[in-house]
Amino acid sequence: MPISSFYGLQTSLRGLLAQQRALDVAGHNVANASTAGFSRQEAVMAASPAYVVPASTGTGAGAHLGSGVDVLQYRRVRDQFLDLQFRAQNTRLGYESTRAEQLDRAEVSLAEPSDSGIASQLAAFWDAWSDVANAPQDMAARTALTEQGATLGESFATVINQLKIVADQASEEYARLAGAGGEVELIAREITSLNDTIAKFVSAGDSPNDLHDRRDLLVDQLSKLGRVSVQPTTDGMVEITFGDAAQPIVSDRTMTWPQALTDPDGRLGALRDIFKPGGTVEQYRDALDGVALSVMDAVNGLHTSAGGPPFFTATAGDEAGTLTVAVAPSGVRTGATGFAGDNGLALQIAALRGNAAVDGSYRSFVARVGTEVRQARTQEANADALATAVDNRRQSVSGVSLDEEMANIIRFQRGYQASSRAMSTMDEMLDVLINRTGRVGL
């Protein structure tokens, strides 16, 4: 069977079309070079099925005559394994950066070192006792002492209130993120609807690359808020579990949210660790209560041993928040004998300055907070470096390189030009055949 004269035209046409598609893809890549979450695509070309020349004819018997090229698929260049790694690191980064940010705020509320912090108020309190020891019968010195005692109590209460604000705001933010209508829900809702759309295309045999990109980007965002795990189901849809929620947050076309979380990890987990019962802020408050209690016990112990009333009073369990002076200036005892000039007791209390159980316990609390903030920052830097490294590897695979796309564009342009040259050559050939053949002598 003879081969059609127009066969070559078809082959060139396939070439033209394929190179054009490849150029389209390069154009798409370049256009999306800075789109977040975009994965570069490539037109996968393959030689189209060859025309088998029947054996019975003379020339080229039994040969497979190439018929040009086809675009098999538009491949999305993506490494799912790197996605897994990135999300794990992103969850950790979400946790560590939020923890560092929250602890930073707690540290600021201590206002140390400064002239208004508890440490300097405590020093001023011992000074006031010393001044009373110098002039026990001077009502001005006694008034200054009870005022300074009140100021000390207030500075404890201020720090406690600041810590409470930190915890309250963390709790509010947690509710805003994880509650109904929050960011988690918005992401989950969009993933659910993407699942639906993707399933429609996939069941029709399509590969909706850009929708996959969008869904992966949403899962990335979700992974910053908490731990995620993604299971592919049917028709390109996914099931996503979030944190330690009992039900998958997204299962194909259904969303189950809000759900209760106890240890979600990520940003939500860090916020929870700040405000939850027994969490960081509560530990700090307990530690401050301990300091306030030791101040109260040390001063009251001496003050009552000399027959006086308790100097400080506070509600048990909230010592730092409620530390107040319980005596009037005239009720301050300066000595055991009760004579105006007896300053033995005032001297003893003033000598508490620098005491390990009182000043020391506050100092070690400040050092503890400082160390924890420092650790959190180091952890954040580590997590950031790891997440960046994984993201770089992912970008290395999926990111758009403009240089590469330019090179490709040249390549496809040349391919297109060459295909059209082949077509024109074919055309000239046919021109000879159709218009000039058989016209000898005309």
Added chain:
Amino acid sequence: MSTRITTGMLSARVLDDLNRVSERLTKTQTKLASGKEIERPSDDPFGASRAMVLRENLEGVRQYQRNVEDARGWQDAAESALARISDVVQRARDLLVQGAADTMDETARASIAREIDELTASVKEFGNASYKGQFVFGGVRTDAPPWPSTTDVHQGQAGTVARQVGPGVSVQVNVDIAGVLGDGQASGDGGLLHVLRDIATHLRANDGESLRGTDLTRLDDKLDQILDVRALNGARSNRLESALGRLSELEEASIAQLSQTEDVDIAKAMIDFSSQQAAYQAALKAGANIVQASLMDFLR
């Protein structure tokens, strides 16, 4: 497989590097502006805790210095009162010698007795010396005059009044002169007031024998006792003086240590600052160049 560098990675890396360098630059700048190495406990938890100890020590030292000043004021008040009492006793002794002379008649002795009464009153007055409203010779009963004008009996209460002049170091500031001045004639305790009252009585009684005899020796004894008390007060003053010297050394040492812990080493920070600035400029330049060029510049 070599890493494929994409355009996005390039610009992200440039931005990341710029951020990192400018963050360091800002930190150094803050340090230079505030002059403090430790702005927050987390900058250096150990250093911050050390700085708190030093700050507290310094605050304590300054309070001890105030305490020493106060103690010295007290002792100065006591010393000047004791000096005046010595003068008064000296004057009384002169009068006694004068009044004891055989040539003195009854009227002359009576007028000397009146003067002795006056001197007795001024001894009591100096015994009531006070410092900042506290009677320095009343023991721990500092709020009432120890020798009120109505009675010669000492109204004070024996006890120690001390000042804290160092960590765990207290110095007693009051001296006890209740024994020296005594409780007056009625008590018969041989105190200064008793002796002076006796002298006046003997002058009025024209009893030259007693005046020449026991009164003079008793008065001389009292003068010696007052000198002893003044010596004790002076010795304590010296102790306070040396405590003050030690405290100012301590203050200087604490300030130096605190500065070492807390303050920025300006020279080092300046060098850091300029090298970071150079790094920042280099990063800017490199970033500007690397992001600008692309294959497109070389294709026609």
